[in-house]
Amino acid sequence: MLKFLILGLAIYVLYRLFKNDFLKKQEKDRKEEEKDRAEKIAHGEMVKDPECGSYVSKDCGITVRDGETVHYFCSYECRDKFLARLEEGGRTLPPRDRAEDE
Secondary structure: OHHHHHHHHHHHHHHHHHHHHHHHHHHHHHHHHHHHHHHHHHHOOEEEOOOOOOEEEOOOOEEEEEOOEEEEEOOHHHHHHHHHHHHHOOOOOOHHHHOOOO
C-alpha cells in the first residue's frame, strides 16, 4: 500500500513539474509574439481603414486609389463596402483606380 502512495506522489510531482514548464513556455511564446507584433507596428506606418476604422499597415494593406488619395483597407470586404457606398452616392472610380496597388 505504501508503494502505491509513494508512486502516486511521484507521479503527481512529475505532473506538476511538466505542467509548470509547459505554462512557462507558453507565457514566453506569448510575450515574444507580442514583442514581434509591437516591432512590426513600430516600424511601419499605420493608417485607418475608412470603412471599419481598424488600423492597417501601409505596407500590406489593400488599396484603392482615388485621384491623388490612396485609401487603405483591412480586407476585400471593407474595400467592396467602400466602393458600394461610393456608387450609392452617385460616384464611381475609373476601373484602373479600383485595382489594388502593385
